[in-house]
Amino acid sequence: MPSLQEELLPSTPGKFKIDHRGHAVNRQFHRCFASTSTLFLWALFLVALTASYLSFQSFIDSGNRYFTASWGGIQWEKRVRDSAQVHRPDGFSVLVTGAAGFVGTHVSLALKKRGDGVVGIDNFNTYYDPSLKKARKSLLQGRGVFIVEGDVNDARLLAKLFDVVAFTHVMHLAAQAGVRYAMENPQSYVHSNVAGLVTLLEACKSANPQPAVVWASSSSVYGLNEKSPFSEADRTDRPASLYAATKKAGEAITHTYNHIYGLSVTGLRFFTVYGPWGRPDMAYFSFTRNILQGKPITIYRGKNQVDLARDFTYIDDIVKGCVGSLDTAGKSTGSGGKKAGPAPYRVFNLGNTSPVTVPTLVSILERHLKVKAKRNVVDMPGNGDVPFTHANISSARRELGYKPTTDLQTGLKKFVKWYLSYHGYNRGNNVN
Numbered sequence: 001m002p003s004l005q006e007e008l009l010p011s012t013p014g015k016f017k018i019d020h021r022g023h024a025v026n027r028q029f030h031r032c033f034a035s036t037s038t039l040f041l042w043a044l045f046l047v048a049l050t051a052s053y054l055s056f057q058s059f060i061d062s063g064n065r066y067f068t069a070s071w072g073g074i075q076w077e078k079r080v081r082d083s084a085q086v087h088r089p090d091g092f093s094v095l096v097t098g099a100a101g102f103v104g105t106h107v108s109l110a111l112k113k114r115g116d117g118v119v120g121i122d123n124f125n126t127y128y129d130p131s132l133k134k135a136r137k138s139l140l141q142g143r144g145v146f147i148v149e150g151d152v153n154d155a156r157l158l159a160k161l162f163d164v165v166a167f168t169h170v171m172h173l174a175a176q177a178g179v180r181y182a183m184e185n186p187q188s189y190v191h192s193n194v195a196g197l198v199t200l201l202e203a204c205k206s207a208n209p210q211p212a213v214v215w216a217s218s219s220s221v222y223g224l225n226e227k228s229p230f231s232e233a234d235r236t237d238r239p240a241s242l243y244a245a246t247k248k249a250g251e252a253i254t255h256t257y258n259h260i261y262g263l264s265v266t267g268l269r270f271f272t273v274y275g276p277w278g279r280p281d282m283a284y285f286s287f288t289r290n291i292l293q294g295k296p297i298t299i300y301r302g303k304n305q306v307d308l309a310r311d312f313t314y315i316d317d318i319v320k321g322c323v324g325s326l327d328t329a330g331k332s333t334g335s336g337g338k339k340a341g342p343a344p345y346r347v348f349n350l351g352n353t354s355p356v357t358v359p360t361l362v363s364i365l366e367r368h369l370k371v372k373a374k375r376n377v378v379d380m381p382g383n384g385d386v387p388f389t390h391a392n393i394s395s396a397r398r399e400l401g402y403k404p405t406t407d408l409q410t411g412l413k414k415f416v417k418w419y420l421s422y423h424g425y426n427r428g429n430n431v432n
């Protein structure tokens with residue numbers, strides 16, 4: 001006779017010995033209970049493991065934030081102060097956000113050159129090759145512009161910067177750019193163009209004295225507007241992309257800060273800016289790369305086979321518009337978060353006033369590169385693009401003295417020259 005103990009335990013691990021009904025139920029119950037407790041113990045173990053992993057991660061994260069932060073300290077503050085030092089009578093000290101970006105680099109160089117103090121901030125994100133941003137940073141460093149590596153969403157960093165320097169102006173160019181990428185990564189637009197903007201404005205409104213703010217809006221706010229050329233008074237309530245919607249939101253948000261806190265605000269609607277040190281995600285840049293590499297380029301075409309057109313604007317003209325905006329920006333009236341009276345709120349188009357079709361842009365590039373493009377013409381996908389842009393710049397001309405002087409042919413020649421030299425092509429043989 002097997003003992004009770006023997007009856008309850010399977011003879012071979014994993015197997016049941018069903019002698020009769022009662023024993024089998026007993027054994028099953030015991031087995032089930034045993035496996036449930038094992039499962040429970042395993043689950044407990046896994047939960048504990050996950051919890052310790054998560055707290056370790058958060059420790060690492062906070063460690064990164066607080067112990068390896070790339071800002072702070074006496075030496076850092078000295079670099080910030082030196083960079084903000086003004087070297088002309090009545091000069092400005094300007095905080096340039098997105099300073100390692102395309103427009104940010106050019107504006108910083110121009111301001112520094114005329115004797116203004118400039119401190120840059122840039123998060124060096126990977127939207128496009130950060131090595132280009134690092135190269136721009138080196139260029140700026142060589143001219144005495146210090147760039148802080150940080151995000152405009154970092155309120156502590158901004159507060160510190162305003163603590164160290166009484167900035168007279170903020171040139172806010174940090175943004176998530178690109179019209180079509182908004183479908184791939186919508187949150188990045190909210191993060192930079194909405195949340196980042198609010199964090200920056202909070203810092204500006206709390207500063208004492210408050211700086212005047214000039215910031216980059218976009219021609220894309222005109223969206224489905226069909227009235228041409230686009231005037232600042234035209235409708236901007238029909239954006240065609242999330243990018244455009246966040247820029248439109250930025251115009252509303254900056255208006256609020258102007259209204260409540262007396263911040264002086266100037267919004268600049270840039271029209272498809274291009275030139276040396278430009279953005280690799282933009283059509284003129286990626287077309288150049290592909291043409292030189294013998295790869296096909298995709299040219300979008302609008303409804304009824306109408307070519308798309310843009311009011312392409314050369315970077316040097318945009319820089320003049322930015323500097324003119326800083327020069328004419330009235331003062332903010334508030335301080336420490338309190339408004340003392342009305343302050344200026346302005347919006348200007350900065351375009352070239354002569355739209356060019358995308359196929360014409362490609363022909364100009366072909367001429368400068370002396371290489372034929374492999375054109376792949378497709379119907380414009382529903383990706384946020386608008387069929388054309390065309391700026392009316394009378395306001396900017398009147399109030400900022402803005403007068404674009406570079407046509408697309410001339411501007412692309414300068415871009416191609418830079419592109420070939422930057423990428424190490426043999427310039428003498430390739431550029432006319």
Ligand SMILES: O=C(O)[C@H]1O[C@H](OP(=O)(O)OP(=O)(O)OC[C@H]2O[C@@H](n3ccc(=O)[nH]c3=O)[C@H](O)[C@@H]2O)[C@H](O)[C@@H](O)[C@H]1O
Nearest residue numbers: 177178179218219220270271272282283298299300308385
């Ligand atoms: O003014 C602005 O507010 C915006 O300008 C710029 O946007 P866009 O005018 O769309 O420039 P960009 O991408 O160079 O496309 C140019 C043309 O090429 C067409 N295009 C584009 C890519 C392609 O592969 N094929 C093509 O035909 C395309 O359909 C378009 O017709 C900035 O990127 C943006 O950040 C914002 O600042």
